[in-house]
Amino acid sequence: MVAGSRIQLRDNIHAYGHAIPLPKAATLTPAVPEHIPELGRICYEAFKELQDRHRFPTDLASVQVARQAIGLMISRPEFYGVVAKVGDELAGSNFLSIDGEVAGVGPITVDSAFQGRDIGRQLMLDVMREARDRGIARVRLVQESFNVTSISLYAALGFETRHGLALMHPPAAASEDPSVRPAVPSDLDALDALCRRIYKVSRRSELAMFLEIGFPLFARARDGRIAAYLSPGIFGHGVAETEEDAVALAMQAARLLPEPTTVFCPVDEHPLFRAFLGAKFRTLKMMNLMTIGPYEVPERVWMPSILY
Numbered sequence: 001m002v003a004g005s006r007i008q009l010r011d012n013i014h015a016y017g018h019a020i021p022l023p024k025a026a027t028l029t030p031a032v033p034e035h036i037p038e039l040g041r042i043c044y045e046a047f048k049e050l051q052d053r054h055r056f057p058t059d060l061a062s063v064q065v066a067r068q069a070i071g072l073m074i075s076r077p078e079f080y081g082v083v084a085k086v087g088d089e090l091a092g093s094n095f096l097s098i099d100g101e102v103a104g105v106g107p108i109t110v111d112s113a114f115q116g117r118d119i120g121r122q123l124m125l126d127v128m129r130e131a132r133d134r135g136i137a138r139v140r141l142v143q144e145s146f147n148v149t150s151i152s153l154y155a156a157l158g159f160e161t162r163h164g165l166a167l168m169h170p171p172a173a174a175s176e177d178p179s180v181r182p183a184v185p186s187d188l189d190a191l192d193a194l195c196r197r198i199y200k201v202s203r204r205s206e207l208a209m210f211l212e213i214g215f216p217l218f219a220r221a222r223d224g225r226i227a228a229y230l231s232p233g234i235f236g237h238g239v240a241e242t243e244e245d246a247v248a249l250a251m252q253a254a255r256l257l258p259e260p261t262t263v264f265c266p267v268d269e270h271p272l273f274r275a276f277l278g279a280k281f282r283t284l285k286m287m288n289l290m291t292i293g294p295y296e297v298p299e300r301v302w303m304p305s306i307l308y
């Protein structure tokens with residue numbers, strides 16, 4: 001979408017050929033900083049309503065946390081953001097990471113007052129078009145398995161479920177592990193090489209952003225080289241040469257961070273799931289990794305983010 005343009009939702013139906021009834025006054029427009037307070041509210045409340053309904057704890061601790069996350073994505077060049085408006089009212093938003101070989105979708109949220117009126121579908125079609133326009137063939141997302149609306153919507157748009165993911169809470173390690181330390185900018189080449197080897201795609205730009213903004217990112221050194229890294233929490237990801245590296249990193253992260261943290265475990269990575277459970281990680285909920293475009297299964301050991 002061209003910055004500053006307001007496009008009728010109907011005009012935006014092109015790439016995937018769906019003929020859909022549309023809410024009359026809905027328009028799509030680029031997300032800008034003035035939208036942050038209201039989009040943060042919509043995002044927080046849409047997830048809270050869904051998660052309360054299914055009696056799961058909410059991922060976003062408060063409206064402020066939602067505003068911080070949305071604010072980061074609107075202000076950083078690594079993300080594309082689109083909002084839907086009905087009249088003058090903001091009805092929802094969607095985001096896409098656009099800084100790598102994979103475009104990660106989300107968070108997508110539609111105000112509950114406007115749900116079920118095809119706005120979610122339009123917000124999805126718009127970010128899929130954005131990825132295509134940028135030449136990014138791999139588009140991925142993570143959805144909550146109890147969310148029957150989103151899994152149906154994404155599957156109808158062509159996304160395929162690849163892996164079940166357990167969102168897990170690691171216990172804090174009882175003592176320091178000298179092999180685990182915060183990553184520093186000079187680690188970037190080594191982290192990227194490890195990621196390419198295990199994940200089969202580069203997440204270099206994302207890692208560089210984590211290092212730049214001071215997002216938690218830990219590395220484990222063994223035999224004089226980095227054998228694993230992890231950015232804990234739903235926005236982070238990690239790779240490791242062994243399950244033991246992953247366990248050590250997650251438990252040290254839990255020890256070093258002020259708040260309880262999480263890590264995603266692909267449940268078909270059976271040795272990793274068993275290793276996490278054996279170390280007394282708790283499973284909080286199940287989610288699904290869904291993809292469109294080429295997909296190369298990562299090699300063990302990988303821990304995805306809420307994007308992919």
Ligand SMILES: CC(C)(COP(=O)(O)OP(=O)(O)OC[C@H]1O[C@@H](n2cnc3c(N)ncnc32)[C@H](O)[C@@H]1OP(=O)(O)O)[C@@H](O)C(=O)NCCC(=O)NCCS
Nearest residue numbers: 046108109110115116117118119120121143148149150152
């Ligand atoms: C998920 C969400 C963004 C969807 O937005 P929306 O505007 O309500 O969705 P739409 O009306 O565009 O589309 C919903 C589609 O799901 C379909 N759907 C809904 N429930 C379904 C079910 N149980 N089985 C099959 N299809 C279902 C609808 O029929 C519709 O498809 P259609 O357009 O082919 O008819 C919105 O519900 C939301 O914000 N939820 C809370 C936050 C959230 O869950 N975000 C997604 C995180 S993965």
